[in-house]
Amino acid sequence: MSPFTTWDIVRNLLFAAQWTVILSLVAFIGGGVVGLLMLFARTSKRVAARRLAILYIELFQGTPLLMQLFLFFFGLSLIGFNVPPWLAAGLALTLWTAAFLAEIWRGCVEAIPRGQWEASSSLAMSYFEQMRYVVLPQALRIAVPPTVGFSVQVVKATALTSIIGFVELSKASTMITNATFQPFVVYGFAALMYFALCWPLSKSSQLLERKLNVAHRNH
Amino acid sequence: MAYSLDFGALAEYAPIFAKGVAVTSELTLVGGVLGVGLGILCAWVRTDGPKALRPIVSLYVEVIRNTPFLIQLFFIFFGLPSIGVSLTEMQAAILAMVVNLGAYAAEIIRAGIEATPRGQFEAGASLAMTRLQIFRNVVLVPALQRIWPALSSQIIIVMFGSAVCSQIAVEDITFAANFIQSRNFRAFEAYIVATVLYLILALILRQIMRSLGTIIFPRRRVVR
Numbered sequence: 001m002s003p004f005t006t007w008d009i010v011r012n013l014l015f016a017a018q019w020t021v022i023l024s025l026v027a028f029i030g031g032g033v034v035g036l037l038m039l040f041a042r043t044s045k046r047v048a049a050r051r052l053a054i055l056y057i058e059l060f061q062g063t064p065l066l067m068q069l070f071l072f073f074f075g076l077s078l079i080g081f082n083v084p085p086w087l088a089a090g091l092a093l094t095l096w097t098a099a100f101l102a103e104i105w106r107g108c109v110e111a112i113p114r115g116q117w118e119a120s121s122s123l124a125m126s127y128f129e130q131m132r133y134v135v136l137p138q139a140l141r142i143a144v145p146p147t148v149g150f151s152v153q154v155v156k157a158t159a160l161t162s163i164i165g166f167v168e169l170s171k172a173s174t175m176i177t178n179a180t181f182q183p184f185v186v187y188g189f190a191a192l193m194y195f196a197l198c199w200p201l202s203k204s205s206q207l208l209e210r211k212l213n214v215a216h217r218n219h
Numbered sequence: 220m221a222y223s224l225d226f227g228a229l230a231e232y233a234p235i236f237a238k239g240v241a242v243t244s245e246l247t248l249v250g251g252v253l254g255v256g257l258g259i260l261c262a263w264v265r266t267d268g269p270k271a272l273r274p275i276v277s278l279y280v281e282v283i284r285n286t287p288f289l290i291q292l293f294f295i296f297f298g299l300p301s302i303g304v305s306l307t308e309m310q311a312a313i314l315a316m317v318v319n320l321g322a323y324a325a326e327i328i329r330a331g332i333e334a335t336p337r338g339q340f341e342a343g344a345s346l347a348m349t350r351l352q353i354f355r356n357v358v359l360v361p362a363l364q365r366i367w368p369a370l371s372s373q374i375i376i377v378m379f380g381s382a383v384c385s386q387i388a389v390e391d392i393t394f395a396a397n398f399i400q401s402r403n404f405r406a407f408e409a410y411i412v413a414t415v416l417y418l419i420l421a422l423i424l425r426q427i428m429r430s431l432g433t434i435i436f437p438r439r440r441v442v443r
Contacts, residue, residue, distance in 0.1 A: 062421055064379035066393060067414040074406035152285065159287035163386060170289055183297035191286045191294060198285035 004180045010189055016172030017193050023158045026090050028151055031097025038102035043109055060099035066160050068092045073164045089161035097154055108143040109135055149205035152198045226408050232399045239395035240416055247378040250316030257317055258324025266332045267354050283322035288380045291315050296387045312384040320377045327369050331362035364436040371428035375421050392416050
């Protein structure tokens with residue numbers, strides 16, 4: 001067997017990091033879509049829809065993500081679907097992300113003054129028109145920094161999918177460690193790569209918060 | 220193929236789940252107490268402590284907050300022995316949780332400290348208190364009270380994160396579920412039970428933190 005050089009380690013980790021990025025994007029975009037649906041349900045006037053959204057959010061926020069991954073991975077195959085790890089990982093992360101984004105965005109929607117709802121209501125707008133033309137455009141401004149901040153959590157959460165066998169940065173680190181017996185170097189580089197992915201997001205979240213200065217505008 | 224759930228098959232494994240609950244509780248308790256302690260120390264350094272240490276603490280906080288817990292755990296458990304620091308699974312798990320919670324708690328507590336009105340420092344100084352006395356008696360306690368709910372949530376998040384420790388053979392709830400499903404192939408049931416156990420632990424932990432809050436902070440303050 002040819003020896004692993006440091007460059008071999010880095011090269012293979014970088015290759016695996018692509019999957020971390022792809023999975024993060026899938027979870028974030030999918031989670032955004034489902035999260036928006038949940039946001040509508042959570043802020044809806046119908047009690048049943050609100051209760052359902054609350055139950056969904058509590059369930060996904062109140063249990064470990066690892067358990068959700070296991071339940072998707074093993075549970076779906078029980079009811080007859082053959083689930084490859086990437087599908088279970090994508091699904092579980094999407095639904096998990098949705099629960100958190102829905103709750104973050106709810107805070108932003110509720111920060112919009114009551115008068116805006118009343119004004120748009122007095123213009124005979126429907127609930128969806130109110131959301132579409134009046135509330136969401138304003139809520140979006142407040143929502144950007146925490147949403148970008150949460151994307152860091154999503155990137156970090158993808159590391160858990162290695163446990164159900166999805167080969168991304170963490171799984172690749174374990175595999176390379178098993179081949180090279182250099183855990184210090186391999187996990188060190190892996191940590192560095194996660195940092196390189198997450199830190200710009202963290203920083204831009206902070207900068208956006210300062211720039212939009214949304215926290216103290218209406219006080 | 221029809222599959223019927225059979226939770227009865229898990230009954231004989233109840234002691235393993237019980238051990239898992241004990242281990243997860245221990246991890247959370249020790250990790251929580253030490254982690255918050257580390258967080259307070261780091262928050263002190265970043266707001267009032269020696270200036271020379273500030274960049275180091277900032278680097279620590281940034282690195283931990285921007286890397287996954289799994290990698291931190293593996294680095295500590297698999298990586299450190301190669302530079303001569305060998306830890307048992309349990310020690311590695313607790314160290315990882317303390318280091319992880321310490322960074323998040325530092326940021327949360329710092330936010331609480333920075334919300335302290337300027338006048339509080341001045342009032343403390345005019346009573347001839349030393350810097351450390353002011354920090355301890357005037358700044359820290361109200362700051363902790365202010366951020367107590369956020370800190371509670373963070374500790375619960377860390378408890379959920381501790382599920383990952385099963386990957387280095389710490390015999391927590393997740394380890395119990397893994398073990399059981401490898402024995403009787405009742406994966407779905409085992410993980411549902413594990414999930415419910417985590418849910419119950421989270422509810423209990425939230426209640427403990429709430430009660431603890433009323434004990435540590437008996438006087439109601441006007442939180443602005």
